[in-house]
Amino acid sequence: MSVRRVRYYLYLKDVLWLSLTAFGGPQVFLAMVLDLMVKKRGYIKEGELWELNALCLILPGPTSTQTISAIGYRIGGPNLAYLSLLVWILPATIMMIGAAFLIVFLQENTPGALSFAKFIQPMAIGFIIYAARTTIFKMVKTTEASILMMFSTFISFFYNSPFIFPLMLIAGGVTTSLKYRNQPKLEGDKSLVISWANFYLWGGILVFAATLGAITKNQSILLFENFYRNGSLIFGGGQILIPYLFTEFVEFKKFLTSEEFLTGYAIAQGMPGPTFSFSSYVGALSMREFGIVGLLTGGFVAAAGIFLPGTFLIFFVIRFWDQLKKYRPVRAALEGINAVSCGMLIAAAFLLFEPLEANAFNILAIIGTFLLLQFTKLSSPLIIAVGVVAGVLYNLVF
Template identity: 75%
Template structure:
C-alpha cells in the first residue's frame, strides 16, 4: 500500500482541523477525511482510506480514532500515529472535562442546577433511537442477525451487568462463525505473518491494570482499568458504548446520577471530534471527591483508558489483516458481533429512559428530537443548543409565574 511521506506538522494540523470541525459522527468524519486527506492533500488513495476504515470498523474501539491513528501509522509510523491520537482527542477531551466541572459546580452552588437540562435529558434518548435506527439498517441483513439482536436486547434489559456484555459479544460471534460456509471462498491461500508485540502490549496493560487496581484499590487505577476494558470490548461505535458506561458507572458503581449521565451524553452529541468523549466527562465526575485536580485527572485517565486499546489493536491487526480476512469463520463472526452490538443499543434506549418520568413532556421531547434528526437538516450541535435555550427559557417563565 503506497502512501505519501509528509512532514508531521502539516498532517497534525489537518488532524487538528478535523478535531474541531468534524460534527455528525463517523459518517461525517469519513467524508471530511476523504475530502481533506485524500483529495486535497493526497496523503493516501481513496481505496487505501476505505480499506483502513473497514478494518477499524471490525475491531473493538472508536472507529474514527482508530482510522486517524492508522493513517498516521501508514504515513509516519508509530510516533506520528500516537501524535495523531493525541491531537484528535484533545479538544473534545478538554471540552468534556470543562462540562463536567461546570455541571458539578452548578449542583454544588445553585438550587435546581440541572434545570437547564430539562429538555436535553430526554433529547439524549432521541439521539440514541436515531443512532439505533441507522446502525441497525447497516448491520442487520439476515433473519439470524435479527434474532440475535432481539435476544441480546432482551438479555441486556434484565441482566445489565457490565460483565455480561463481553460474554454476549463472544457468543454472538461464535454462533455466526459456524455458518462460515455461506461466506464466499477466497482462492489464494492466506499467509499470516503475525507480529505479537502490540497484542502483548494491549493484553499486558489490560491484565496489569486489573491486577494493580484489585490490590491497590486506588480509584485512578481502577478508573483506567474500567475504561480500558470498555475500550477493548466495544464494537459499533460511541452509541454502543453508552449502555456499557451507563450500567457500570450509574447503576453498578453509582459514580454518576442518571440525570448527570444524560446531560453529559446530550452535550457530547453537540461537540466535534470522537463520540467516545463522553468517557472523559464520566471519568471527571467519578473523581469529583478530589476537587478540581481530581476532575481534571479523572478526565484524562478516562480518555487514555478508552482510546489506547483500540490504537494498540489497530497497530497489531493492520500488519496481517490482508491474510486474516480471507478466513471465512473470521468474516462470518462479524455478523454476530454486530447483531449483539445492535441489541445492546436497543437496550440502551430503554435503560436510559427508565429513570425519567414517563410523562407527556419527556415523550414529546424524545419524539421531537428524533423527528428533527430524521426529517430536517439541522445539525446535532444546533439541536442541542435549541434544547438548552428551551430549558433556560422554560425555567425563566416558570420563575415569573
C-alpha cells in the first residue's frame, strides 16, 4: 500500500473517530479537529483550518460537514472528500433513524409513549434559546444588524412559511452589502477564475429533483427536494435548521407533531456528529406510513438531501475563495445574512413553545436547561440523559 493510501486511510479513520466522539456542537468539534488533524496528524496547518472554517461559515449548509469535506478535498481531492463526507455523517444518520424507529415503536405499543420525553421536550427549547444567545453575541454587532434581526424575528413568527425564509436571507444580505465601504480593502489581484462544474451540479440536481417531484408526486423524491432546498439555503449552522424544518414539516405539511419534533431535537442534542443529522429523524417520520422501508428511505433520503448541497457549494467556492473574499460587498453581505438567521432562531424558540402548555413545569425546565448550559460545564448528552431518566421516573411514580 502506497504512502498516499495509508495517509488517506488514516484520515478516514480519524473522521470516523470524530463522528463517534464529537459531542457538544461546533465549538467542541473545532477544538477536536485542531487537536487531532492539525497538531497531531498535521494534515493541514492551523491557519488553513481557520480559513476553511470561515469559508464554510459563510456558505449555506452544515458547517462542520463542509469543513471535514474541505479538509479531505485539500488532502486527496474530490474522491477523498466524498468518502470523508460519508464516514462523517453515517453514524449520526443511523442513530437518528434509530430514534425515529424507537418513537414509532413506542407509539404503536405503549400507551402514553412519549411520556419519557416529558422533561426533554421543554428542555429542547432551552437548548435553542442558548444557541440563539450564543449565536447573537457572535454575529450581531451593529445597530443595522440588530434591526434586521428584530424584523426577521417578527416576520418569521407571524409569516412562518418555508418560502419566506430565502427571501429574508437575500434581503438581509443585499441590505448590508450596500455598506461595503465600511469593509477594509484587501490588496492583491481580484480577478476571478471560476470553475462552474460543481455549481452546475448543485443547481442541476435542485431543478431536476423539483421537476421530477412535481411530475411524479413520489413522496421520497419530494422529500429529497425539500431537504436539498433547505440545505441550499440555511446559513448559520445546525441551530438555524430548526425553524425551517418545524415550519415545513410540522406546521405546513403536518408530517410530525410538535411533540415528536421536540423529542427528536432533544435526542439529537445527545448524539455525536453533525447537528444536521436531525434531518434524518424528521425524514424517517415523514414516511412512516410506508412502514420499515419508508422509515429507512425517508431517513437516508433526508440525509442525502440536507448534506449534499453544502458539499457541492464548498467544492465550488474553495477553488476561487482567495479571490472572492477580496470583494468588499461579499464580506459586507454576510452581516445581514447572519442577522436574519439569528432572528429566525429567536422566532423558532417562540414557535416551538406555543404547542406546550405555558405552565410552571415547562417554564422551569426551559430556564433550568439554559442555566445549566450557560453556567456549568455539563455536556449536552449528560443533560439530556438526566432529562430522560427524570421523565421515566416521573412516569413510573405518577
